[in-house]
Amino acid sequence: NWCCPPGRRVQSSKLGPTPPRLLTEEEYRLQGEVETRKALAELRSFCQSPEFSAWTTVSRIQSPKRFADFVGGASHVTPNEVSVHEREFGLESLFIDEQLFEEDDDDDDEEEENVNDSFAG
Numbered sequence: 001n002w003c004c005p006p007g008r009r010v011q012s013s014k015l016g017p018t019p020p021r022l023l024t025e026e027e028y029r030l031q032g033e034v035e036t037r038k039a040l041a042e043l044r045s046f047c048q049s050p051e052f053s054a055w056t057t058v059s060r061i062q063s064p065k066r067f068a069d070f071v072g073g074a075s076h077v078t079p080n081e082v083s084v085h086e087r088e089f090g091l092e093s094l095f096i097d098e099q100l101f102e103e104d105d106d107d108d109d110e111e112e113e114n115v116n117d118s119f120a121g
Contacts, residue, residue: 040076047071 023031046052048071058064070076077085 044071044073 061067
């Protein structure tokens, strides 16, 4: 209280909290990679702990061998899954999406011309 005048405290409380700084795309990607690695390590650790019921889990999953490989340190995704993900969400998909949207815009323009022609005739 002795360092800040009362009026100043009221003014700063009315402004509310400052919004958090948004991450750049690179920071977002990096944070995602770091947090994913951390969570996968925690999951592996839990799966190797005495509290984990391996038999119950293995009886419920489709690919027990793949799960055992993961717990042993293998990747959680296959090379094929990585390839499919890159096709769907990578730079290649962005290029394809751009082309599709450009084609859609062209189609919309043609449809508008045809509608206008039909009303004019």
